[in-house]
Amino acid sequence: MNNVKSIFSIKDLENLxxxxAHTIRIWEKRYNVLEPMRTDTNIRYYNTEALQKLLNITMLHNHGYKISKISKLDDAKINGMVGEIISKKSVGIHAVNAFKMAMMHFDQTLFIDTYDRLLSEKSFPEVFYEVIIPLMEEIGLLWQTxxxxxxxxxxxxxxxxxxILTNTEKLQSIPPRRDDRLFVLYLPEGEIHEIGLMYLHHEILRHGFKAVYLGANVPLSCLADIRKYFDNVTFVxxxxVKPLTEDIDAYLSKMLGEIIAPDAxxxxxxxxxxxxxxxxxxxRVSVFGSIDHLVKEL
Structure with missing residues (x-):
């Protein structure tokens, strides 16, 4: 795709x-592992092949291979050694890198192939915790930079x-086996970061609870309807980004005092x-530091 970014700065390589960056420069100068191209003003830049090679070198380096040894290998050997690591089911780092390459090139096929390979060896929750969460954390940093x-x-x-939706749909056809609590999942007005909430929906269903998923950007007034239909409700x-930190106390005060049932x-x-x-x-309010902390409460 000629309209996809294929030129990267050394800062891009560092972030990805x-x-x-100074280590990359040392590796270039001392071990000649990458050959940067240069602009007319002598500024380094790199192509997609250089990025992929650096990701592979990084994977080998993270698995204990010294850069002095890696530098003596040709590309085919490096690719083969990375393949051996993957075949031993140490696929997490490689999968994150593959997903990043899929993102950089809008390559849906690479994403699906990588995901299918992961799912052939791991459960969906394992894929989410071991690969998707680290991926989304990296994406946040890549966007910020x-x-x-x-x-x-x-x-x-x-x-x-x-x-997430595909795996959640499979669970939605299974009748709940626990009726002691109903979970209502929503994001407040102005909040659109939905992936974590979507995965929690999957986990709540997987643990046998009934759940009502309202989605993103839900006005507080909409939650009042829930008390007309359900008892023993837990809102998640x-x-x-919303509500702002300084507004949370007022938001919770209104939610607890006027909107939801007294036992929710x-x-x-x-x-x-x-x-x-x-x-x-x-x-009645509990704060969890991470998804897995909340899931343990289930």
């Missing part, structure tokens, strides 16, 4: 590989959402909840 475009972030996020939400609970995750003092939270 995790290897510091302008290494990727918003379009690339949306592309890979849409594919991840698609896989992510506060990543609220479980929260997300960046904006991290500043909350847990000992000062209302008794």
């Amino acid at each position: 590989s995790g290897i510091k 302008n290494t990727i475009t918003p379009a690339q972030e949306h592309f890979i996020s849409a594919l991840v959402r698609q896989k 939400s992510y506060f990543t 609970e609220v479980w929260l995750l997300g960046r904006n909840t991290m500043a909350l003092e847990k000992e000062k939270l209302p008794p």
